[in-house]
Amino acid sequence: MNDSTFTLGIVGARGHTGAELIKLVAAHPRLQLAFVSSRELAGKPLADHHPEYTGELHYENLDADAVAAKGVDAVILALPNGLAAPFVAAIQAARPETVIVDLSADYRFDGQWYYGLPELTRGRYQGQKHISNPGCYATAMQLAIHPLLDLLAGPPQCFGVSGYSGAGTSPSDKNNPELLADNLMPYSLTNHMHEREVSAQLGVPVEFMPHVAPHFRGITLTANLWLNRAQTREQIVERFQQAYAGEALVEIVDEAPWVSHIAGRHGAQVGGFTLAPGNKRVVVVATLDNLLKGAATQAMQNLNLALGIDELTSIPH
16 A cells, blocks of 8 residues: 655645645544645744644745645645636646645636536546646535436525625624624626536536525535426435445435534435425425535545545545
């Protein structure tokens, strides 16, 4: 058995997702954290912020060239949208064999990048070094829709509700607990990035209406699907069970899943399969933790895949 270790750097490590990544890396027997870059925390010991990490690393404020000069085996970019390109260019020029997993939306529409939603795209992986990590809502939508793709009679309509951690750590109305208290905040009700992402990946137009709720973490995604032929509930459930048979991180449940049951867990739950009279309209509910299966856990699946390590290494399941 090969037990070689790989060096990994994280850029944008201050955010909620960066924190979850550091926990996963700390538990990984074959990954060695080589650097963590954060402008705001530069100079501070990593162990002071993350008790799971017991090494000597300090946060550094690294630009693209400094990251490339580290010469690591893999880099995870956990940056806001629009900032990845200089890092990708510098790493590619310095060490083309370095695996890059980008958590932003910057390369999700780039056909040269592997789009890493393992349960649906694992078969398309052909050794690509550049991996685009799907969006959190986009992951939930695709898991809810994909098993019925050939039965769709029209655009799926998806109503999404996310905890406010999905809005990141930079202060805004969407992550202000006082504003969100007793509230549900609709935003980007057409043409949301994840609406375009899912439409492109599934090859069908998808309609998506996102909302932010007062809870911290977790997504509830309710998909309304019109079918081109009548189905029984048993047929619908069987399709989902077959689609995700053997997938440790996707659980098919009977009742509609609750977001409170998935918070802090690494997989997704899909269930609540409900048919309207006539059996040509079905509603499906998916839940996942936006920081885990919607971001850090999925990045770890993708990184393990690219490094030839068992996909679930360091992921509790």
